[in-house]
Amino acid sequence: MKVGIVLEQRLHSGGGFQQALNAIIQFIKICPSWVSINIYTTVAENVKHDSLRNVSVQYVRSGFLERITSLLLANEFLASAPLTAKMNLTTRLESKMLAQGVEIVYFVGPSNYALSLRYLPYIFTVWDVCHRDHPEFPEVSSKGEFFRREALYRNAINRSYLTLTDSEELKRKLCNIYGADEQRLLSMPFQPAPFSNLFNCHDLKEIESKFNLPADYIFYPAQFWPHKNHVRILQALAILRSKGKCYSAVFCGGDQENKKTIQVLAESLGLSRQIVFTGFVSERDMSGLYALSKVLVMPTYFGPTNLPPLEAWLAEKPVVYSEPLKAQVGCAALCIDPDSAVELATAVERIYSDDDLVAELVLAGKRRLKEFDSMRIDSENKLLEVLEIFNCRKACWGKV
Numbered sequence: 510m511k512v513g514i515v516l517e518q519r520l521h522s523g524g525g526f527q528q529a530l531n532a533i534i535q536f537i538k539i540c541p542s543w544v545s546i547n548i549y550t551t552v553a554e555n556v557k558h559d560s561l562r563n564v565s566v567q568y569v570r571s572g573f574l575e576r577i578t579s580l581l582l583a584n585e586f587l588a589s590a591p592l593t594a595k596m597n598l599t600t601r602l603e604s605k606m607l608a609q610g611v612e613i614v615y616f617v618g619p620s621n622y623a624l625s626l627r628y629l630p631y632i633f634t635v636w637d638v639c640h641r642d643h644p645e646f647p648e649v650s651s652k653g654e655f656f657r658r659e660a661l662y663r664n665a666i667n668r669s670y671l672t673l674t675d676s677e678e679l680k681r682k683l684c685n686i687y688g689a690d691e692q693r694l695l696s697m698p699f700q701p702a703p704f705s706n707l708f709n710c711h712d713l714k715e716i717e718s719k720f721n722l723p724a725d726y727i728f729y730p731a732q733f734w735p736h737k738n739h740v741r742i743l744q745a746l747a748i749l750r751s752k753g754k755c756y757s758a759v760f761c762g763g764d765q766e767n768k769k770t771i772q773v774l775a776e777s778l779g780l781s782r783q784i785v786f787t788g789f790v791s792e793r794d795m796s797g798l799y800a801l802s803k804v805l806v807m808p809t810y811f812g813p814t815n816l817p818p819l820e821a822w823l824a825e826k827p828v829v830y831s832e833p834l835k836a837q838v839g840c841a842a843l844c845i846d847p848d849s850a851v852e853l854a855t856a857v858e859r860i861y862s863d864d865d866l867v868a869e870l871v872l873a874g875k876r877r878l879k880e881f882d883s884m885r886i887d888s889e890n891k892l893l894e895v896l897e898i899f900n901c902r903k904a905c906w907g908k909v
Contacts, residue, residue, distance in 0.1 A: 513611035516550040532617040583624035623665040633669040639811040678813045701819045716797035723757035728802035730761040733768040738808040744850035747778045763789040799824040808847040822874030841873035
């Protein structure tokens with residue numbers, strides 16, 4: 510059986526790219542000998558990515574004509590029209606997969622391509638439904654983004670052979686919101702990013718010098734989206750400084766048209782010298798930034814799961830996290846109200862003043878990672894069972 514994996518995320522998209530990359534590495538690792546894999550990407554630079562250097566990745570150009578074709582086929586009325594059927598119209602991506610004998614497609618991220626497939630069944634991936642959870646944030650509501658996500662999830666989930674989520678909580682939401690069949694949903698817990706195994710071999714002095722890092726800083730690796738809530742960290746640091754406690758923070762991530770807002774706020778609060786903006790960094794630099802930090806602070810609004818807590822636990826760092834997302838971290842983090850700078854300031858102060866608490870959180874993080882490992886193995890076995898069922902059923906029809 511041949512599976513076509515589609516990677517559309519760009520390296521600079523941050524967590525989304527890492528999640529997709531992790532899914533590919535995981536799938537390659539668990540696949541039995543009767544499954545062969547072709548990997549396709551619509552982003553040219555992904556072909557030479559270090560984590561994929563031992564596998565063949567094919568680039569499929571997604572130009573203007575390809576996008577128009579995809580949009581046309583994603584429209585259920587146009588796609589089902591007799592004229593469209595007679596034209597035998599397919600996207601360049603699907604045509605290439607068909608020519609190479611792909612029998613099922615695995616989208617490792619939420620992909621609009623799923624709606625434009627004419628012949629091939631697929632496995633879909635959903636990371637969140639935050640446009641439903643927090644429609645007040647512009648990145649999920651403005652410029653038609655809310656309606657785009659609704660159309661994608663409503664149609665792609667119910668048409669998929671299987672949809673992967675990162676948690677049971679998200680799985681239940683997809684059932685409740687979109688009427689998805691629970692038997693066609695599978696929760697697959699995140700695993701730490703590939704760079705996480707570099708902690709012990711990095712030249713930390715070089716990293717300190719490269720970014721002019723302060724000692725024992727608060728670390729927050731996140732793109733500058735409004736929902737990432739960098740604002741609350743700045744407000745908490747201002748509260749702590751008013752008490753004579755000056756802690757530094759390192760913000761690592763690309764700009765999503767909100768970085769200037771954070772820089773202006775830092776300056777207005779008199780915190781400019783306490784904040785380091787590294788910009789987007791390489792995977793290797795990221796490992797060093799974790800290793801040199803005091804604590805991961807992540808007051809994000811979006812979930813239900815995120816990668817940084819897992820990476821922090823692997824780096825043996827304590828975590829301060831958002832209370833509404835507590836299901837992910839359990840007792841392995843200090844959880845705070847993301848709307849409360851006072852709560853966040855109190856949590857940060859506890860981390861810096863209580864070594865026993867830090868040791869307790871680090872130990873709890875290790876235990877939580879083991880729990881996720883166990884859950885992930887169970888989910889991987891279920892995924893293989895689902896693939897075996899598909900392999901059996903595909904014998905019922907000829908080549909599409």
